[in-house]
Amino acid sequence: MARMVLLQLAAVLLVALIAALIGGVPSGVSALLGGLCCAIPNALFAARLYVSVLKPGGANPVTFFIGEFVKIASTIALMIAVVSLYHDLNWVAFIAGIVVTLKSYFILLFRHLS
Template identity: 65%
Template sequence: MARIILLQFAAAVIVALVASVVSGLPAGLSALLGGLCCAIPNAFFALRLLSSARKPGGSPMNFFVGEFIKIALTIALLGAVVMFYPGLNWLAFIAAFIVVLKSYLILLFRH
């Protein structure tokens, strides 16, 4: 699980660097923020699952509560970026979000 989270953060940085080179610093920052809007909630969800797995008698409800928190945090982060970053490059922002969201496929097809 930690490899997937690290891969998502690495994908966010790589997409941000590519966007910076191709379209400039504002696009790179937009891409980084878009990638982090996906990677940060996933990291919190993974930590929640890890902490609940160590407790004996874990409930499946922990998974659903964690998933709800992850979705709410994702929406909140996306909204905060849109609201507080006026120079947002939408193409870089959405592209980075999608790349980070689907980056787990790299590890899935690796083995």
């Protein structure tokens, strides 16, 4: 799980750097914030799931589904906060940061298939 979180954070930084080089600092910040809106809740969910696995009873499905609901709700809340608070938002870079972060799972998937 830690590798996935680190991969997502690396993908966020990479897309933010590319966006900043192409569109300037506001685009880079927009991509960074978009990626972090997804990466932070994913990291917290992974940490919570890891802790629940270490408990004597192990993880149960209810813990997983509650954690997934909280992850989705916090992702949406962070996106709303960014959209309402960051006035120089570049929508293309913001969405690119989100998409790259969410699709970074495919990098590990294809790495394990080969």
